[in-house]
Amino acid sequence: MFELVLQAPESLVESVSDALMEELDALSVSVEDSDADTDAEKALFGEPGMPAPSAGWQRSTLKALFESEAAASEAATLLLAQDWATQPGASVSMTALHEVAEQDWVRLTQSQFDPVEITPTFWIVPTWHEPPAAATRLIRLDPGMAFGTGTHPTTRMCLGWIAAHEADIRGRRVLDYGCGSGILAIGAALHGGAPIDAVDIDPAAIATTAQNAADNGVTLRSGAPDMASGEYPLVLANILATPLKMLAPLLCGHVAQGGHLVLAGILDRQADELKAAYAPWIALEVSNTVDGWILMTGRKPG
Numbered sequence: 437m438f439e440l441v442l443q444a445p446e447s448l449v450e451s452v453s454d455a456l457m458e459e460l461d462a463l464s465v466s467v468e469d470s471d472a473d474t475d476a477e478k479a480l481f482g483e484p485g486m487p488a489p490s491a492g493w494q495r496s497t498l499k500a501l502f503e504s505e506a507a508a509s510e511a512a513t514l515l516l517a518q519d520w521a522t523q524p525g526a527s528v529s530m531t532a533l534h535e536v537a538e539q540d541w542v543r544l545t546q547s548q549f550d551p552v553e554i555t556p557t558f559w560i561v562p563t564w565h566e567p568p569a570a571a572t573r574l575i576r577l578d579p580g581m582a583f584g585t586g587t588h589p590t591t592r593m594c595l596g597w598i599a600a601h602e603a604d605i606r607g608r609r610v611l612d613y614g615c616g617s618g619i620l621a622i623g624a625a626l627h628g629g630a631p632i633d634a635v636d637i638d639p640a641a642i643a644t645t646a647q648n649a650a651d652n653g654v655t656l657r658s659g660a661p662d663m664a665s666g667e668y669p670l671v672l673a674n675i676l677a678t679p680l681k682m683l684a685p686l687l688c689g690h691v692a693q694g695g696h697l698v699l700a701g702i703l704d705r706q707a708d709e710l711k712a713a714y715a716p717w718i719a720l721e722v723s724n725t726v727d728g729w730i731l732m733t734g735r736k737p738g
């Protein structure tokens with residue numbers, strides 16, 4: 437296969453990408469930040485409650501794959517001859533056209549997901565790996581359409597909390613709010629939590645959670661957020677700071693008196709905003725930090 441590499445300003449990223457895919461026979465197009473790893477790097481966020489992210493960065497690198505060198509070269513020629521792609525001050529440029537080696541994509545993807553150790557006996561293990569001998573509690577999980585493979589620090593910190601609080605979880609109701617792959621709900625079930633409700637706004641996450649629970653031999657209910665009902669001795673929510681602030685009254689309303697609230701998806705610098713948002717109901721504190729992400733926990737007075 438052949439890769440055509442182009443640079444485009446933010447205003448042209450979507451048009452170039454559409455033209456490559458729809459008119460110029462590209463097999464795939466990826467967009468990266470041309471300023472990645474420099475001081476000019478700019479994150480694109482898509483948090484609920486925030487404006488939608490733009491299609492590209494201020495300066496984007498587009499990488500398009502073609503079946504042949506002729507197709508890639510023709511695409512570049514046609515694209516660079518378009519008026520709209522060559523405006524003064526906002527034009528597309530070509531930086532490379534080269535052959536790329538065939539890859540075993542399945543093996544490459546699999547090699548990026550190793551078993552994750554939460555404690556010496558509690559592991560997340562992809563189905564293509566042998567579980568470690570010491571793993572007595574095991575979540576079998578493959579990367580899929582929903583967030584939560586156990587590799588992200590926020591997920592790992594929540595699972596670490598679950599492992600350290602088995603006595604508080606065993607035999608008690610648990611709510612996993614923003615369940616993604618269902619990894620936290622499954623982790624809580626493996627530590628004796630029951631019954632367990634796992635909710636998400638994303639239908640793919642609801643379905644994935646049900647499937648992952650079945651694959652792990654765990655019983656739980658998964659559904660839309662309005663499925664959560666009443667009070668739970670443990671509420672887990674690994675979302676992001678902005679939605680977590682908006683959800684403060686709702687989440688605190690679901691925590692039973694004396695119950696635990698465990699929040700993740702929060703950056704170090706957001707700790708004070710979160711404390712303030714939850715203060716009317718629960719005094720949050722930072723109970724763990726990994727790679728700039730924090731785990732915030734608190735108990736409802738009871």
Ligand SMILES: C[S@@+](CC[C@H](N)C(=O)[O-])C[C@H]1O[C@@H](n2cnc3c(N)ncnc32)[C@H](O)[C@@H]1O
Nearest residue numbers: 583584591614615616636637638641674675679
């Ligand atoms: C960062 S993922 C966490 C997944 C998993 N719980 C974990 O710890 O790895 C956040 C999840 O929250 C869901 N989510 C975002 N906003 C939400 C909201 N307002 N109510 C319920 N779920 C929400 C997303 O769809 C996503 O699946």
